[in-house]
Amino acid sequence: MSYQVAVLAGDGIGPEVMAEARKVLSAVEERFSLAIEYTSFDVGGAAIDNHGCPLPEATLKGCEGADAILFGSVGGPKWEHLPPNDQPERGALLPLRGHFELFCNIRPAKLHQGLEHMSPLRSDISAKGFDVLCVRELTGGIYFGKPKGRQGEGENEEAFDTMRYSRKEIERIAHIAFEAAQGRRKKVTSVDKANVLACSVLWREVVEDVAKDYPDVELEHIYIDNATMQLLRRPNEFDVMLCSNLFGDIISDEVAMLTGSMGLLSSVSMNSQGFGLYEPAGGSAPDIAGQGIANPVAQILSAALLLRHSLKEEAAAVAIEVAVSKALRDGYLTGELLTSDQRNQAKSTSEMGDYIAQVV
C-alpha cells in the first residue's frame, strides 16, 4: 500500500523549494522503506495561466484522491490586477480550506538558537528566545461568515462582512490548543476582543469550558490589541496562542516575523479526519524566484509535518527535523540568514536540499 500526496508547487519560489522537499522525501522514503506516490497539479497563478482559474477542478479532484496536500506558495505581481476573488491567494487557499474543512491551522514559530540576531527584537529580548505555537481557527469567523457583500448607491453604498462563531466551532479548535499545550509548556493564551465583539464573548466562555478538561494547562485571555503589544516585550512568556481566524492571521504573522527567519517556518491546515495541507509560512517571493537562493527549509519542514500528521510516519518526520537542525548547526544557511560580511558563505537552494537529503 502506498500513500498518495498531491503536490501543488504554485508560483514564485514554490517550484524550486518544492524540488528540494521532494529530494529530502525521497531520501527518507528509502531510509524508512515508505511508498509515497506524488501527483503534481497546477494551482494559483500557474493555474490561472494554464486553465483560467486559480483552483481548477482537476486540482481539486486530485487533492480529493490524496492523503495530504504538499503546498508551495501562490501569487505574484502578474496576477495582482485581477479582481480579489480571482487572485491566486484568495482564489486557491480559501476554497481549499473551505472544501476540505481545514478548520485547524497550526503555525509554530521558534527563535532558533544562533539565529537570535535575525529577530527584529532588541538583543536582550531575543536573547531569552521564544517558542510560540499559534493555533488558528481557519474555516469560520469573518472569513466565511454570511452575509457578506455590498448594497446601496452613491455615498450610502455600503459593504458588510459577518463574523460568526458557533460553540461547536470554538470547542473543536480549543481542544486542539489545549492538547498541544499538554505536550509543551502547558499554557494557553486565548486571543480575543471580548470588550467589543459578541463572538469574542462566546469564544471566551467556550474556551473556559473546554479548559476544565485540561486542569494541568494554565489558561489566560488577552485582547488582540494587547497581544500584539505583549509579543514585542515578552514573547518568551507565551506558549500556545489560541486565535480565531482573523486574529490568528495577524498574530501568526507577527510571531513569524519576530523570529526573523520566515524561511524556516512551516504550517499545517487540517480537518478532523487528519487530512491536511502543508505549506511554508512565507509567500511566493517573486522577487527572488528562479535565482536558486530561496530557503527551502520551510518547505522541507512542511514535508516533515505531512509525514507526522497525515501519514502518521513519526520516525520519518523526526529524521527530517533532525537533519534540518544539523544543517543549520553546521552553518548551512541561505543568504537571507547571514550578515552581509558572511554572505559569501551562503548556500544555494539546491545545496541546502542536497545536504539535508544526505544527512537525513
Next chain:
Amino acid sequence: MSYQVAVLAGDGIGPEVMAEARKVLSAVEERFSLAIEYTSFDVGGAAIDNHGCPLPEATLKGCEGADAILFGSVGGPKWEHLPPNDQPERGALLPLRGHFELFCNIRPAKLHQGLEHMSPLRSDISAKGFDVLCVRELTGGIYFGKPKGRQGEGENEEAFDTMRYSRKEIERIAHIAFEAAQGRRKKVTSVDKANVLACSVLWREVVEDVAKDYPDVELEHIYIDNATMQLLRRPNEFDVMLCSNLFGDIISDEVAMLTGSMGLLSSVSMNSQGFGLYEPAGGSAPDIAGQGIANPVAQILSAALLLRHSLKEEAAAVAIEVAVSKALRDGYLTGELLTSDQRNQAKSTSEMGDYIAQVV
C-alpha cells in the same frame, strides 16, 4: 468668553496624572491669558462605584455642555468581573465615541531621540527612528455594526458581529489621513484585508478615489497581517497609517509599544464639529496607581492636543509641547524610561508636572 472643558479623570493613575495636566494648563492659561473653565465628572470604575454605571447621565450632559473632554483612563481589576457591556472601558469609551460621533481617532507615535533604547526593536532598527501617525476610523466597522448578538442553543449556539462601512464613512476618515500627510512626509499607507473582506474592497476603492484630490501624497495599500510584520522591520518607512476601527485598534497599539514609551503618547478622538475627547494612549495602570510614579506626560500632551484641535489655541499647544521636549531633554524622566542603574534619578509624577508647568 471662556472655554468649557469637561474633565473625566477616571480610575487608576487617571486622577494623579490629570492633576499634573491641570497644573500645566494653569500655567499656559496665565501665559496666554486664556479663560478655561473645568468641570469634573465621574467616569469608568469611579462612576460605577458612585452611581452604578460607567457613564452616568450627568457625565454625558456635562460633556454635551463642554467644548472638549479631557479624559484620563478607566478600568481596573475591581470591575473586571462585570459583564463586558458594564465594564469601565467598554461602558464608557464606546458610548462616548458613539454619542458624540467621534469618528476620527488620531494617535501619533514617535520614537523620541535619546529614548531609542526603550524601543523593543533591535538597535539598528530603532536607531533609524520612526514617526508614525495612526488615523483610525472610530465609530464604524465591527465595533458598532448591526446585527450583533447571539442565537441558538447547545453546540449550535452562535454569536455574530457585523463589520459594515459606507462610502461616506470611509471618505471622511480618508480625507483626514491625506490632509495630515500633506503636513508631514506625504505618504499614506492604508491598512486593510481586501483579499478577504468585502468592507476592505470598498475601503480600498474609496481611498483610491479620495487620493485623487491629493496628488502630492503617495498612497500605498497593505494587508493588516503584513502591516503588523513590516512595522517590525522598517517602521521608519511609514508616515500616516489609515485604518478601519478594528485594524486601527491593533496597529496603533503595536506602534505605541514600538516606541517603548507609552507614557509619552496621547490621542484625540474627534467629530466633524471639532469637538474631541483627548486621552493618554496607555491605560489606567492600576498596579502603579497612587504611588506618585506614573508618567504624566501623555496626559499633559493630551491637554496640548485639546488646545490645538478643539480650542484652536495653537500657540498654547506648542508651548506645552516645547516644554515637554525640554523636560525630556533635561533628563526629567519617570522611572519606567530609565535603566535600572539610572532609576535613582527618576522624577516623580508631580516633579514632572511642576517642571513642565514652570518652563511652559
